[in-house]
Amino acid sequence: MQHSAAAQQLTPEGWLPPPPLPHHYDDRVSHANAVRFGMWLFLGTEVLLFAGVFTGYFTFRAYFPEAFDQAARHLSLFLGTLNTFLLLTSSLTVALAHHNAERGKNHNAFWLLVVSVLMGGGFLVIKGIEYHEKFVEHALPGKFFNFAEITAPGGPVFYVVYFFATGLHALHVIVGMSLLTWVAVRAWRKEFSPTYYAPLENAGLYWHLVDLVWIFLYPLLYLV
């Protein structure tokens, strides 16, 4: 690859030439496969991280079924459903950004990523509104709990699970938005092409995982 000489010059197709191939790879295909495989391994560990949270949820739900039932009725079904819609749609726009980037359409990919980041921000704002409501009601974990409408034992435990699960998820949303912003900047610079789009693909895989976690959190916290 004539990378170092013409680093900032667009190819005739309208994108930057890819960075040099690390010398221990035979070709771009095996490099891209290795990078993707590494991301999947990382996502496997993320799945196991959230598995611990869900195990805690099921355990405490089995101990305090009435409190979990009462507390779930005090969550806003409307806001939770709206957030589900936002995350599913942002997953679509990220998938479409990947679809465009691997065809060298950096301009489309950039705007799709901007829309995705905005939807992630909308998710966090709505989550913040829900958190504020809980703080006002003193529907809080542990010794900070003082919410008279939950009479069954275990109310404070529900809010430990609720704030830990949604807080850890929100942290992942923030990290995912940062990654998407980073690859959006790179799409703006026209760095992605049919031979090189692994960073955008991996940031997208992370964002889809954030979506997957919410797909489970939404029915477990809000619906059942």
Place this chain on the structure above:
Amino acid sequence: MASTSASHAPDAPHPHGGGAGRLILVWLALLALTATTFGVSQLPIGHLHLPAAIFIACLKVVLVVLFFMHLWHAEGSNRIVFVVSFFFVIVLLFFVLADIATRFPLSNSRIPPMPQVDQKLVPSGMPPGMPAPTGSHTGEEGHR
């Protein structure tokens, strides 16, 4: 896809994921499943709510993983990672829940419900039964 593949360098990774139309179809299916899980949760089916919600969530996960995350077209090694990590999640959940389901009643499940407390009598910010912020050690005894 066939029209764009001509512009690829010889060693380009093969673009996968099908057309944009399929991604939008998957998104519509995900929204439909969200509406379904919402609708099912309003039905009077009692203890079937939880299995139904988990089943629909699993369907949504399969759609996202196969099409948005491209596992449908991915190399076998990537599929193994995800399938194995999901298998371990099931192992973890199964044995923990089997343990809980077969236990005798735990002492903490017999805690009587908290008494209804008149919120006007509780100092603001303090849970019922806790000493008032200004209360001395002896004052705490006097409360009870």
